[in-house]
Amino acid sequence: MAVVGLGLIGGSLALAARRAKAVETVIGVDRDPAHREAAVRLGIADRAAEGLEALAEADLVVLAVPVTAIRRLLPVVAATVKGDALVTDVGSVKQPILIAGDVALPGGRFVAGHPIAGRERSGPEAADADLFAGATWIVTPSRHTDAGALEQVTAFWRGLGAVCTRMDAAWHDEIFAAVSHLPHLVAYALMDAVLGMERGPERLGFSAGGLRDFTRVAASSPEMWRDIFLMNREPILRVLAAYRDAVGRLEHAIREADGEALTGQLQRARTAREAILHATA
Amino acid sequence: MAVVGLGLIGGSLALAARRAKAVETVIGVDRDPAHREAAVRLGIADRAAEGLEALAEADLVVLAVPVTAIRRLLPVVAATVKGDALVTDVGSVKQPILIAGDVALPGGRFVAGHPIAGRERSGPEAADADLFAGATWIVTPSRHTDAGALEQVTAFWRGLGAVCTRMDAAWHDEIFAAVSHLPHLVAYALMDAVLGMERGPERLGFSAGGLRDFTRVAASSPEMWRDIFLMNREPILRVLAAYRDAVGRLEHAIREADGEALTGQLQRARTAREAILHATA
Numbered sequence: 433m434a435v436v437g438l439g440l441i442g443g444s445l446a447l448a449a450r451r452a453k454a455v456e457t458v459i460g461v462d463r464d465p466a467h468r469e470a471a472v473r474l475g476i477a478d479r480a481a482e483g484l485e486a487l488a489e490a491d492l493v494v495l496a497v498p499v500t501a502i503r504r505l506l507p508v509v510a511a512t513v514k515g516d517a518l519v520t521d522v523g524s525v526k527q528p529i530l531i532a533g534d535v536a537l538p539g540g541r542f543v544a545g546h547p548i549a550g551r552e553r554s555g556p557e558a559a560d561a562d563l564f565a566g567a568t569w570i571v572t573p574s575r576h577t578d579a580g581a582l583e584q585v586t587a588f589w590r591g592l593g594a595v596c597t598r599m600d601a602a603w604h605d606e607i608f609a610a611v612s613h614l615p616h617l618v619a620y621a622l623m624d625a626v627l628g629m630e631r632g633p634e635r636l637g638f639s640a641g642g643l644r645d646f647t648r649v650a651a652s653s654p655e656m657w658r659d660i661f662l663m664n665r666e667p668i669l670r671v672l673a674a675y676r677d678a679v680g681r682l683e684h685a686i687r688e689a690d691g692e693a694l695t696g697q698l699q700r701a702r703t704a705r706e707a708i709l710h711a712t713a
Numbered sequence: 714m715a716v717v718g719l720g721l722i723g724g725s726l727a728l729a730a731r732r733a734k735a736v737e738t739v740i741g742v743d744r745d746p747a748h749r750e751a752a753v754r755l756g757i758a759d760r761a762a763e764g765l766e767a768l769a770e771a772d773l774v775v776l777a778v779p780v781t782a783i784r785r786l787l788p789v790v791a792a793t794v795k796g797d798a799l800v801t802d803v804g805s806v807k808q809p810i811l812i813a814g815d816v817a818l819p820g821g822r823f824v825a826g827h828p829i830a831g832r833e834r835s836g837p838e839a840a841d842a843d844l845f846a847g848a849t850w851i852v853t854p855s856r857h858t859d860a861g862a863l864e865q866v867t868a869f870w871r872g873l874g875a876v877c878t879r880m881d882a883a884w885h886d887e888i889f890a891a892v893s894h895l896p897h898l899v900a901y902a903l904m905d906a907v908l909g910m911e912r913g914p915e916r917l918g919f920s921a922g923g924l925r926d927f928t929r930v931a932a933s934s935p936e937m938w939r940d941i942f943l944m945n946r947e948p949i950l951r952v953l954a955a956y957r958d959a960v961g962r963l964e965h966a967i968r969e970a971d972g973e974a975l976t977g978q979l980q981r982a983r984t985a986r987e988a989i990l991h992a993t994a
Contacts, residue, residue, distance in 0.1 A: 548921040568921065607916045610907045612923035617963055618899055619926075623982035625959035626891045629952065635888045636988040640829040640849065642893035642930060645900075647986045649926050654979035661967050661975060671910065672964055678906035682898055683953055686942050694942060698935035701904035705928045707917040 434490035436505065438462040438471040438480070440551055441522050442496030443559025446476045448592040451561045459486050470556040487512045492588070495521040500659040503532045510536035520545050520585050524608060525664040526572045526601040540578030543585040544601060546570045546608075547594060554653055562593075569594035572601035609667035614675060616657055617668070619649035715740040715771035717786065719752040719761070721832055722803050723777030724840025727757045729873040732842045740767050751837040768793045773869070776802040781940040784813045791817035801826050801866050805889060806945040807853045807882040821859030824866040825882065827851045827889075828875060835934055843874075850875035853882035890948035895956055897938055898949065900930035 433455040435442045442460075449455045460477030461484060462468050468480035484505070487493050493513055495502045502523045509519055520543045523529050533542030549567040551558060569589040573582050586596045599607075626632055626643065636643070661668060678697075685693040714736040716723045723741075730736045741758030742765060743749050749761035765786070768774050774794055776783045783804045790800060801824045804810050814823030830848040832839060850870040854863050867877045880888075907913055907924065917924070942949060959978075966974040 548919065568919070607919050610910055610913075610916045610924075611920045614907075615903060615923035615927060618903055618960070620979050620982040621959040621963050622896060622899055622956060623985035624962075624978055625952070625956040626895075627981060627985040627988070628959070629891055629955055632891075632985075633988050635891045636985055638829065638849070638888050639892045639989045642896035643891075644989060645926055645930050646896060647989055649923060650982045650986045654976050654983060657979055658972055658975040661963075662970055662972060665967055665970065668967060669964070671906070672960075674910055675903060675906040676960070678902040678909070679899070679953075679957070681905075682902055682942075683950070686946055686949060689943055689946065691939055691943060694939040695935050697905055698901050698938055700908060701901040701931045702935060704904035704908035704913075704917055705931045707908070707914050708920045708925060708928055 433457070433492045433494065434459040434461060434487045435477065435494045435496055436461045436484070436487070436509075437495065437497035437501075438464075438467040438476060438556045438559075439496060440554050440556075440558045440563070441547065441549070442494065443471060443474070443476045443556040444549075444561065444563035445494060445496065445522070445547075445592060446471075447474075447559050447561035448564055449588075450475070452591050452593075454588060454591045455492070459490060461486050467556050474556060474559065476556055476559055484508055484512050487517075488514070490514075491517055492585075493517060493519045495519070495523070498653075498656045498659040499523040499525045499529065499663045502529050503663070506532045506536040506542070510542075515539075517541065518543065518581050518584060522547055524612065525660055526570075526604045528663055530572055530574050530601045534574055534576045538576070540576050541581050543577060543581050544572045544574075545585065545589065546572070546604065547589070550652075564589070565593035567594050569596045570599050570604060571596055572599055572604050574601065605664050605667045606670075609664055610671045613660055613664055613668050614671045616649050616652065617661065617672070618675070619646040620657070622646055623650045714738070714773045714775065715742060715768045716758065716775045716777055717742045717765070717768070717790075718776065718778035718782075719743040719745075719748040719757060719837045719840075720777060721835045721837075721839045721844070722828065722830070723775065724752060724755070724757045724837040725830075725842065725844035726775060726777065726803070726828075726873060727752075728755075728840055728842035729845055730869075731756070733872050733874075735869060735872045736773070740771060742767050748837050755837060755840065757837055757840055765789055765793050768798075769795070771795075772798055774798060774800045776800070776804070779934075779937045779940040780804040780806045780810065780944045783810050784944070787813045787817040787823070791823075796820075798822065799824065799862050799865060803828055805893065806941055807851075807885045809944055811853055811855050811882045815855055815857045819857070821857050822862050824858060824862050825853045825855075826866065826870065827853070827885065828870070831933075845870070846874035848875050850877045851880050851885060852877055853880050853885050855882065886945050886948045887951075890945055891952045894941055894945055894949050895952045897930050897933065898942065898953065899956070900927040901938070903927055904931045 460480040
């Protein structure tokens with residue numbers, strides 16, 4: 433197996449695959465020399481390389497870099513790997529990557545995927561072989577995806593402890609625009625807004641409740657999220673419009689001192705919370 | 714001591730005061746018979762009463778009910794208590810309550826306060842004698858507040874393990890509009906928006922990261938938050954305008970695919986996060 437991108441996800445899946453004895457050898461590919469050094473030192477990879485030439489020997493290639501890098505690398509990866517190699521990814525936007533993968537590997541050997549796992553910390557030092565235990569791993573095949581390739585990749589993720597779910601790529605992007613990308617956008621905007629207020633840093637010092645719960649979300653890499661926001665642009669702009677309406681309704685109720693409308697909206701939000709807790713219990 | 718409102722905060726401060734032997738007797742006042750029963754059973758109060766007449770014997774009265782109820786009860790409390798009794802509150806909006814308290818108790822025996830502590834759970838069953846250990850307890854005296862009363866109340870909260878900070882009431886309300894009320898409003902709006910989308914409940918099932926971090930915030934009592942939103946209306950509408958601008962800037966950058974502007978705003982949000990973690994470390 434070759435893993436391109438030795439961050440939290442790439443490093444964790446390499447550790448998990450080695451522990452499960454699902455692979456013989458792990459080749460780590462990363463442009464950052466510190467990541468390469470750490471990956472070998474921490475037992476994430478047997479050896480590490482800077483360039484994609486290292487993929488020529490691999491039977492399975494996992495692209496674990498930011499979403500725009502995945503899309504950009506796919507043609508190069510396709511030109512480098514063996515004809516029967518499987519290629520998969522872990523990006524949190526799927527439709528544009530799936531299209532690029534189907535074009536680059538017309539034999540259907542690209543299987544797009546998205547593990548629902550993440551942590552505040554990043555980089556190979558944060559890698560954890562248990563990250564995917566019980567986690568949902570979404571696979572988004574297209575009509576070009578080879579059935580055998582899909583089966584192999586799914587079995588591989590299952591071997592790391594994940595629960596695989598098949599989903600349409602466009603619907604995946606709509607869902608995650610709402611439940612992941614929008615909340616990150618909202619948290620970033622909130623932090624930025626408070627920081628920019630008069631005596632903003634002083635206010636931030638009193639964030640014991642409320643704002644503090646948003647800090648994990650705003651801790652993620654700005655580059656990674658810039659890429660996600662840009663790549664999932666249309667679905668994000670759609671859910672953002674719905675969100676702006678919801679904020680506008682609350683604002684209107686506050687401005688008009690309409691306690692009944694306020695209570696109604698706050699109670700609906702609680703219903704949503706219960707749906708989340710129920711689903712993830 | 715008499716505690717009006719036997720919820721999480723009222724129950725916890727009664728438990729903490731009893732453990733610290735800061736009071737001889739705790740009288741709990743609550744309209745809800747289940748709360749009264751639980752408070753006596755759990756050792757929160759020595760006895761519980763339904764009506765405010767029970768305050769006539771108290772040396773210290775703590776109002777631990779939603780903010781609009783605090784404001785509404787203050788004149789009745791003032792008419793009931795002994796002339797030398799101290800009255801304090803724990804509401805998370807201060808300026809309107811302080812004004813009402815100064816009017817109701819013109820001798821300066823009302824000391825407005827706000828402990829920065831809270832939990833997802835509510836009610837007397839959630840009460841915890843350790844809730845205030847190390848917590849910040851903001852007191853917001855006015856120029857009418859009696860210096861001796863302020864000193865006594867401050868010493869009392871310190872005795873429960875809290876760290877007292879003095880602050881101007883109007884500035885308190887501006888700060889908490891930004892770092893507490895706005896984040897709650899945003900979380901409620903987010904939950905409501907996603908729930909209202911096409912196949913909303915199905916989307917909510919995939920909230921492993923992102924939205925899930927907002928669920929604690931949206932768990933709080935709708936009635937309590939309706940009252941806070943209505944009572945701190947002007948500061949909330951001000952910070953909401955700043956927030957809407959921040960969302961608008963992100964939206965514009967996404968629409969225009971302006972990666973540089975996006976990165977800049979996401980990086981500023983990270984700075985805010987660091988300020989928070991630094992302040993609360």
